[in-house]
Amino acid sequence: MGMRSSSIAKFAFLAALSAAVAGCAGSGGTRPMAFGPIAAPKIGGGDALLVSLNGGILPKSAVTGLSKPDQVRALQAEYQALEKAPLGQKVAWKSQLGGNSGEVSAGTPYQVGEQNCRQYTHAATINGVPVKGQGAACRNQDGSWTPLG
Template structure:
């Protein structure tokens, strides 16, 4: 194998996952729309539960948690992920990923509009081995 061919072969072996390169992975829109229940459960209510004083309808909370996960896992730093529930809407903006030991972490801000009132919370989540994210307190 020539040196050029070998170099080209190696170039195809790079990894683009967040856990290896600290960069969001581009996936098809269909893949990005739904995260499994296990991935969502690891967020332990996410920032959305800190933002809703009266509680939040289960369906709206599910939408918000899906979007929190997708923002952490796939979204470029500073890019907003918008969501709309029946009685509440919001946006999640993740910051640049960083590494702590062997774990990838990201700070992010979740802003909601509920009854015409806007509120926001900031938090940090770290990625677990199985691909889930855990919100730090």
């Protein structure tokens, strides 16, 4: 698939997702909520679903030790955990070259105003050193997640 076809498909996916999410917006309060199934994000230079994670929640100094493909794997795991992993289920990633790996788990989904949010943790081993990040993120109307703080 060429760059133009990929961009068109990505736009169509995001447009359909935005329409679906717009129908799910709630009003006020904080309450648990569930997320429906969604296709795994693909990255090809700058997928908004992963870019909005702003590099993820692992310490930036540790992430710089990852290759670009490993950085994408780590962000994809964070996205998948936030988007659809049940409470207690870990989303794992592993470098194809070996050595680097991690697991992401997300807490119970909750809603603040009209945004769906989750707390999450990411434990990884990068170049033989264990690292951990934790934080919270809220889901945007386009299906992307933005970390808080």
